[in-house]
Amino acid sequence: MTTQHCLLVRDGTFVALGPSGDITGDRGAQPDGLFARDARHLSRWQLTVDGSTPTVLVPASPAGPGAPATAFAVLTPPGSRAEAPAHTVFREQAVTEGAFTERIRLSSNRGEPSTTMLALTVDADFVDQFELRSDHRWYEKPHAVRTRAALPDGVEFGYRRSEWRSRTVVTAQPAPDAVEETGSGARRLVWLLRLAPHGAAEVALRVDAHPHGAPEPATTGADPFLSAPALPRLPGRGATPGLPSDLGPDLGRDARPDLAGVDEAGGPDEGWSGPELARACAQGLAELAALRVSATGPEGEPLKVPAAGVPWFLALLARHAVVTSLFTVHSRPELASATLLALAGSQATTEEPERVAQPGKIVHELRHGELAHFGQVPYGRYYGSVDSTPLFLALLGAHAAATDDGKLALRLQRHARAAVDWMFHHGGLADGGYLRYRADEGGLANQSWKDSPGSICFADGTRAKGVITAAAAQGYAYEALRQAAYLARHHWDDAAYAERMEAEARSLRARFVADFWLPEQGFTALALDGQGRRVDALASDAGHLLWTGILDAEHGEAVGRRLLEPDFFSGWGIRTLAAGQEAYHPLSYHRGCVWPHDSAIAALGLARYGLHDEAREVCRGLLDLAASADFHIPEAIAGYGREEHAEPVPYPHACSPQAWSAATPFAILTALTAATPSDTPTPSC
Structure with a gap:
């Protein structure tokens, strides 16, 4: 998708982030948010430092080829050549099955102690992906109810409609100093961070999506899909590859492929770059x-497709x-x-x-x-x-x-x-x-x-x-x-x-x-x-x-x-x-x-x-x-x-x-x- 969004995806969950790492609740052709099982479980995730929105120094982007589930961004408060920014914000964000995590590191650029107010406005609207499309359709949702509840270390958002139940739980370490109402249904998590001279402070956040009817996330461990060799066993040189199982004119022929014609680097050896x-x-x-x-x-066996x-x-x-x-x-x-x-x-x-x-x-x-x-x-x-x-x-x-x-x-x-x-x-x-x-x-x-x-x-x-x-x-x-x-x-x-x-x-x-x-x-x-x-x-x-x-x-x-x-x-x-x-x-x-x-x-x-x-x-x-x-x-x-x-x-x-x-x-x-x-x-x- 040609967009300013950074997309992270893993095991049925994805997040679309803006250049700063924020989520604004956009709709239309390029919505942002945290999504699981066709629903948006995080519709706002907006960071401020001392009451203002930081400037993007390095926009959020995936960590690199082969790492589509982690992103990094670097932000600073507004500054100039004459007055350099007082601190720098480093954001590391990741998505796993049913969850989104962020580590925010606030680094002081000055030689004296300081106190900084970090705030994160969060919300979950639970809208269906079909509601977010740009065809402007509207769907009735009789008796739907959204709830918000403060937790000792964060906030929980809930949604119910008849037998349908969904939740989003946001937790933080350290726990926020305050969880404030905003008047819009969103909640603002606030921390007062004390920074030593040229010191740093960190806040670790986790968002757990609990979609209706979702199975429990699989246990983590080595993924054999990625640990197995990347290069396949292939049809031999000169074969006639239709669909992969039909490599020749006769239905009855042995269709097992071999690696003939492929060099050690993984490509054909006829002038191609393996x-x-x-x-x-x-x-x-x-x-x-x-x-x-x-x-x-x-x-009923569980599968990954x-x-x-x-x-x-x-x-x-x-x-x-x-x-x-x-x-x-x-x-x-x-x-x-x-x-x-x-x-x-x-x-x-x-x-x-x-x-x-x-x-x-x-x-x-x-x-x-x-x-x-x-x-x-x-x-x-x-x-x-x-x-x-x-x-x-x-x-x-x-x-x-x-x-x-x-x-x-x-x-x-x-x-x-x-x-x-x-x-x-x-x-x-x-x-x-x-x-x-x-x-x-x-x-x-x-x-x-x-x-x-x-x-x-x-x-x-x-x-x-x-x-x-x-x-x-x-x-x-x-x-x-x-x-x-x-x-x-x-x-x-x-x-x-x-x-x-x-x-x-x-x-x-x-x-x-x-x-x-x-x-x-x-x-x-x-x-x-x-x-x-x-x-x-x-x-x-x-x-x-x-x-x-x-x-x-x-x-x-x-x-x-x-x-x-x-x-x-x-x-x-x-x-x-x-x-x-x-x-x-x-x-x-x-x-x-x-x-x-x-x-x-x-x-x-x-x-x-x-x-x-x-x-x-x-x-x-x-x-x-x-x-x-x-x-x-x-x-x-x-x-x-x-x-x-x-x-x-x-x-x-x-x-x-x-x-x-x-x-x-x-x-x-x-x-x-x-x-x-x-x-x-x-x-x-």
Whole structure:
């Protein structure tokens, strides 16, 4: 997110701080505060020294790459060359699961004793994140009550509404000399600090968030996610990497990868900078570790799964979690196993139209906030996604192949077969030949990965209407059928089912090009609209078709080369919509911006079809993008080309960190390892 805020995140909790380390209670596009389980548990945290607001000398910023949960700031009272500041304030702030801590050190700059009044104004408004968005919606909260109570060492804020209960507890050491009312509901904690000549005094504060229904925070200790080696075991050089478990043309082949083609520094040894890629992978792992949130499996077992991103999506979104897990399945298979178990545990078993749920469908989004709890937003358990279900099947097969362990595939066999049944009986494969969706009134208008309003459009910008058949989802369906066949043949002992899935995959592949190909453009349509017309915007979704292998060699190679033309490739990555079309806008979320994960998917697809130079060019752009920001990869950047601006132009509303962007270096590594000349044929069903 392009903002003055410093964002710290860890284990389902995040804080957004201003440059001074303060929280002001902002709303709109860039709210600040301490957030846990979709609620703001700290809405004011404002420091004054001797009654005035200090000047920022060093703005709050994360401690460094790989440390996304700690920040430092340095402040001083107003001063001048003639009268230097009497003291300096050092702030160290951190976030952990369910908690925010701060250590304030007040250091005297003078040679005589002094007494200074330090004050901190604090409040907790407990608003739901959906209330903070800039769409100006208002939600009724009948009989809601907020409380404040002074404690011997701080203050406690409470909130209740019917059965809903939340608390925020602020404690300090030493205890404040006074806890004052402010007239606004906030409380002011006050200390009188006596400083020796050139001496210092410290105040340590802790804020504990107690959201409604939250599990107890996990015990701390060494995190195996971070202590394991960063570099994955990868497909061998010359492999054709579709989805990570499908590295070749035959479903039955041994898909276990090795590290061939990667040098000791962690990168391909064909003129690439291994240290660059290793740094990007290490930074990505640190961000993924911070983004994990709690979930439960089919038997209620506690899990840690990748959340989508901060600030708006610190929650389980299936599509993001699956793609993240696919990118990292060779390095961190535990992410994939946790994601699979969480999605199996929330798989729909009945029809619920208000949730867009049908039996066997995989959830799109899980939320825990107040508005979701009371049904005022549909996202508590929401199934408005056409591609979560096939992606679940793709990941299940990928995990089994990457780990050479079929226990999870066997355990989730019932869930996988139910997902296949959903694709045919509810998703649309049986009666229409494709996965389809209709806009959900009150929920998501679009239910493929480009899910913003207007993202599925014609080249002139006209929105597609009616029942939508998104192209990328058909690629995922093709991969899901192939993975179901692989699982049935190798782990479920059901050859007949495998043969049926293979036949369905071949049939889907055969009809796809006939229905989606745009002969004049030599490219695939973005979708089919409700009248069966080809939605003719030229879009990056074609890269997903390469990734999944649904195109034959001739059409796949044509699409791959087209994605590297200047109207698509910005030099940093592939634009979501090719420039020059009326629908294109360089700052549009899904109609012009460059999404690194989307470009990484295309790179994997290019390597799969033997377009090795093109794959390397995309990967080079993505690595340059990473290097420009200390190897942090944003959710999206503007579509401006490198010839227009020498540095990447930020997208102003991007999540940061964001899971599939954090996982992108691992997809780059997979693509680069495979992107060497070989005689491996393009995959075929």
